[in-house]
Each structure stands twice: as structure tokens, then as C-alpha cells.
Amino acid sequence: MKKLFFLLMLAGAVSCGKAPQELTVMTMNVRYDNPEDGENNWRFRRERVGRLIREQQVDLLGTQEVLSNQYDDLRAELPAYASVGVGREDGARAGEFNAIFYRTERFDLLDSGTFWLSETPEVAGSKGWDAACERIATWVILRDGTNGRELLFVNTHLDHMGEQARREGVTLLLDRIAALRGDRPVILTGDFNADPSSTVIAHVLEDGTLRSAWDAAAVRHGAGWSFADFGQIPVGERPLIDYVFFGGGFEADECTILPDTLGGGYVSDHAPVRALLRYAE
Template sequence: MKKLIYLVAALCMAACGGAEPAADLHVMTFNMRYDNPEDGEHNWRFRKERAAEAIVSRGIDLLGTQEVLANQFADLRELLPGYEAVGVGREDGAAQGEFNAVFWRADRFTLLDSGTFWLSETPETPGSKGWDGACERIATWAVLRERGGAELLFVNTHLDHVGKVARREGVALLAERIEALRGGRPVILTGDFNSEQGSPVIAHVQHTGLLCDAKRMAAETAGPDWSFSDFGEIPVEYRPLLDYIFVSAGIEVRRYAVLDETATGGFVSDHAPVEAEISIVR
């Protein structure tokens, strides 16, 4: 496994490093925690403004979200008036179940195309579960054109928390669809991968060298090494990193940060948002 990880790192350095950068973009992946009435003081209604402020205050241009229910999607669209978004519920392809909604700054990007597919043996079937997965899992994608600039493919997902086969095959399907959709464009993949760094899942995402972990590519890093705290219930030494931003060749990562509650003014979710400052090479 160590040899595989070193090989992945070498491929990433070769594929994702090197040319003259363009203007900065700020990208975030953010597992919002679904609106669970049993969360008490951490329920969505008590933290939604703080969650939106964490996005706006950091000037996020591109945002991938996970675990967003329909009412949360509506709240975010109201609280983020400068953003446009796409997304559907995973249970029916409309409004039922969790969304993996993608948001972008309307003054910076134009939407060219978008869609959702299910991480299953029948990816076009709404509500389909894949392999040994416990839940329906989806990926939402958008092809965006920067105003007066380049196009990119943004993909956002949430892998299963139980099914090992579902995570493995989900990554394989993601790779297949990204290859089909990217059309030579730079790619950004965000999500909760329910897998830690050094795991076969994260190695699998990067094994072709097309996608690289932004943390490994960053010139500067900040924040903790974990992204899941369960609202601070997990002791610090046991908290895992589950949330990732991956980038393709043609993208330089200048800074990477995990934003825990000390950076966001309190808990915004049971997960900490993960942010990367990137440049698309023209």
C-alpha cells in the first residue's frame, strides 16, 4: 500500500504541477449535516446563518455540498443570494432525500450544462442503490464557464458510509463519468468520501494521475488534519479526515485549509468545511 501511495503522489506531482497560473478561485466542500430534529442545539435552524456566513466571508466561488435536504437547499439559496445552484434529492431525482447541490458565484460563472447520476449499477435510475451500499448515493456535476475565461467540470459526491464495494465501484463510476464529461476541461471533484487519507478508496481516486488531492498539492496548508468531529463529540486524536477536494492537471493549488469551529465562529456542521485556493492555468 505504501508503494501505491508514493506512486499516486508522484503521478499527481507530474500531472498537476507546473505552468503559469491564472486568477485565484476559492473552492469549498461542505457536508452540511442533514436537518435532524434530534440534533438539539446543533439543529440546522440554529446554525444555518453561521454556515452561510462561513461561505460568504471566505469569498467561496465554487461549493460542493452534501446531506442537504430540500428545506436546507431552499434556505441556502435564500442565504446565498449571489450564488446559483443545481441539485436534486437522491431518493427520487426531485425533492426527496439528500441533495449533493453545487453552488457557484453568479457574477463569476455561467452554467453550460449539469446533471446528476446515481452511484449504482443503474446510474440513470433515480433512487437506485449501488452494490452493498446502505443509502442511495449520487454525484451532481456542472460544466461552468468563467466569465471571460476558461471552462471547467465541477463534480460533487458523497460515498456510502457502509458499503466497501459501493465505495470502490462508486469511485470507478466517477472516474468513468468524469472522463466522458470533461472534454479536455480542468476538473474539480469534491465530496465526503467516507474514507481516510492513505485508504485504498482515496488512492483509487488518484490512481490514474488525472485527479490529485488538493491537500497534497497545496503550497500552503492550514487547520487541523481532520474534518469530522461529530459536533466536537469525537476526541481530537480520533477525528478522521473524510472530506476532500481533488483537482486535475491544469490547476494549481495555492492554499488548502480545514475550517474547524475556531475558524467559523462555532459549529457549522458535524463536519468542518474544507477549502482550497486554486488557479486554473490558461
């Protein structure tokens, strides 16, 4: 009888928000649906991508290079998740999405939005500075049902050509994070098209608001690179350009750069980066 009473008390504690304080965050550039990719085309990879995310039990996911058909496919592959995202060319369905996915059994959506990394961030389809492409950031404010805490999650993809666009894009990201977060902890994910020694990443980290999960994690797994172009880049030359950053109430227990293959084929031309974050007491 005493054992039963203890188990009931434990179950009640969990239901009242005393569940484990960790969450799994992943960033993944899924590679846009390019018909010239042959056997690495999206139609051959989409089920692998869905399987990977489900197997990793991801709580929060930031994606890049997602076209509208890929967005629809991911939503079908991930029925346990809700999502937020728009196409960068028109703020609706045209162009690449930086879609965010979150586990609905854990999180409630409080607010969300998208802004363009440009001199006119509220203008859909605007291109900033010397960027080759339109670039956007998608954000959500979520309430974590396990503990009642709120968090800000931002996901982006910096330009692959424009140095000024990357630099100014980071400035805009940091300004928006400061405006949106309040006293909430924050997570920033994305493909930054910049390696850890670059001035771009130094800019992300310079005011101390954010830390890189790969640098700060107590435990790290995987190779130190995240882009291999479907194995075309020699191992010693593969860069780390995909990141999970965090700040203001999180600690990084673990960070893993996962393999870019699953079940005998590629999941993407990028390797997913997964971080295990913990709410600081």
C-alpha cells in the first residue's frame, strides 16, 4: 500500500510540471528539392529525414532550405509536431522556408513571426545588403508544459555570398532577440555559412548573450564538420557551418553532430546538429 501511495505521489509530481528539465534541439539544412540531385533528390530522402527526427526524439527543430512541397512532406512525416514557417520570396509559399517544428505534447505556441534579414525586415521578399538571396528568420515564443517556463526560439539561414549581409544579418538577429525575449531563455539555430573562427560567429557570441552548444557542451560527439555536399568535400576540408546557440537560462549538457547518412543513403548535404539543453536552476 505504501508503495502504491508513493507511485501515485510521483505521478502527481510529474503531472504538476516536475518532469526532467532537459530538451532536445536540432538544426538541419534539409537541402532544397533540386531535380538535379539524382539519387540524392528529396523524394529519396524525405522518409529518412522524418525517421531521423522521430528517432532522435527532437523537441525543437529548426530547418533550412525547405520548399513548400518539402514543408508539406515534413508535416506529414511528423504528426507529433506543429510548425511555423513561410516562404522567403513572398511570405507565404514561394521560396525556401526556415520552418520551426515543435512537439505539441510538450509546447504551447504563444506567439510567432518571420522577419527578413534586410534593411526593411517587415517587407516580404526583401533582399538585404550584398546578399545573393532573400534571407529570413522565423521565431516562436513557446510555453513548456513540463515546467510552465516560456522560451524564445529563433531559426535562420545566413547568405552564402554576401559578407556584409551575414554581418548585418547577425546584428539584426541580436537586436530582434533582445526585443522579443524579455527575461526568457533563448535558442538560436541555423545555417550561418560561417565557420567557428569567422568574424560572423564572433559577432554572434561577442556580447555574451549567446553561447555555442558545440563549444559549451559538457559532452560532444561526432565529427567537427556539418557540410559535406553529399560526400563531395574531402573529410579534412569539411566546414562546421550549422549551429545551436543558447543563452539566458539554459546550459548545454551534450552536443552531437549526427551522421549525414541513415539507412544506406544521405539525409542531406548537411549533417544535423543536435543539442541536449537543460534549464538552469
